[in-house]
Amino acid sequence: MSSEVRSCTPLGSSHAWTLYRGELADGRRFFAKVAEGHAEALDSEAAGLRWLAEVPGGADVPEVLAAADGGVLVMEQVHERGATAAAADDLGRRLATTHRAGAEAFGASWPGWLATLPLDNTPGRAWPEWYARRRLLPYLRDAHDRGFLDSGDVAQLERVLARVDDLAGPDEPPARIHGDLWDGNVLWGRDGAVLIDPAAHGGHRETDLAMLELFGAPHLERILAAYHEAFPLADGRRDRVPLHQLHPLLAHVCLFGRSYRTPLLDAARRLL
CATH class of the missing domain: 3.90.1200.10 (Aminoglycoside phosphotransferase (APH), C-terminal lobe)
Incomplete structure (x- = not known):
């Protein structure tokens, strides 16, 4: 991740990881997972996101901004608008x-x-x-x-x-x-x-x-x-x-x- 974190807010937990959202110094908003257990699951998720993202014109997935051994996964935040x-x-x-x-x-x-x-x-x-x-x-x-x-x-x-x-x-x-x-x-x-x-x-x-x-x-x-x-x-x-x-x-x-x-x-x- 090439930009420093400007703000970070905890969102609670899901399964074995704690969730956060925040903003980088360059204005991008992020969503992050930090492992409290099963850190390797986040490594697997990052690999899968990158693999899916390789397909031109394929289904959209969040960009992986940072992934660290030991269980940290930072992704771009999705701004939800509702299904049409x-x-x-x-x-x-x-x-x-x-x-x-x-x-x-x-x-x-x-x-x-x-x-x-x-x-x-x-x-x-x-x-x-x-x-x-x-x-x-x-x-x-x-x-x-x-x-x-x-x-x-x-x-x-x-x-x-x-x-x-x-x-x-x-x-x-x-x-x-x-x-x-x-x-x-x-x-x-x-x-x-x-x-x-x-x-x-x-x-x-x-x-x-x-x-x-x-x-x-x-x-x-x-x-x-x-x-x-x-x-x-x-x-x-x-x-x-x-x-x-x-x-x-x-x-x-x-x-x-x-x-x-x-x-x-x-x-x-x-x-x-």
């Missing part, structure tokens, strides 16, 4: 451009994190096997070990895992995805949508869309329609949405407990 239909159309097109940029493999060259949960980014070539092994199984074991899922729940999800090759649909090359694209990670700025807090990696492009659908988003149908027009989706996507939602739902079970057990099992039942 035009901004939703633009997000759909830009997200398609980001996905088209692709990745060398499923996974990433840096360790992954989803909030305070580690993500195994070990690269792989076949998405169904990679998704089951690197995204679903670790969290399934963790949720059971924490007592949030019982043996019957695990057996139901294991039946889905046994069918993952059939459920996954047509083969797709690795897409450059945000990886945690729920509505809270979409800020509607004055120049359009800005995507924050990524768990970026090479993944399946339908994962980002399914995450947007999981908790809803303003003008969701316009986002999806603009995306499909720019980068048509394979037939049967609607049937695959629950498969892509299993990982975020498992993560929510691990982070927040049994309150997310029912939607997780409902998603599994829709696949069986």
Whole structure:
């Protein structure tokens, strides 16, 4: 960061980091996270932001102003204005451009994190096997070990895992995805949508869309329609949405407990 800090205001905490906002001496406003634990998660976030930002015409992300080992991440502040239909159309097109940029493999060259949960980014070539092994199984074991899922729940999800090759649909090359694209990670700025807090990696492009659908988003149908027009989706996507939602739902079970057990099992039942 090439400018001194003029002001800095604490905003409280989220997960394992303390949040701040402030202004630099050159007038730029910033948003910062300082780790109280899991400092490596902020290193992963910085790597993901920079990787997503490489795509010309892709989805906007905050500029990383500074990132330091030990858990400090400083980004440009997003000035929110609210969602509009035009901004939703633009997000759909830009997200398609980001996905088209692709990745060398499923996974990433840096360790992954989803909030305070580690993500195994070990690269792989076949998405169904990679998704089951690197995204679903670790969290399934963790949720059971924490007592949030019982043996019957695990057996139901294991039946889905046994069918993952059939459920996954047509083969797709690795897409450059945000990886945690729920509505809270979409800020509607004055120049359009800005995507924050990524768990970026090479993944399946339908994962980002399914995450947007999981908790809803303003003008969701316009986002999806603009995306499909720019980068048509394979037939049967609607049937695959629950498969892509299993990982975020498992993560929510691990982070927040049994309150997310029912939607997780409902998603599994829709696949069986």
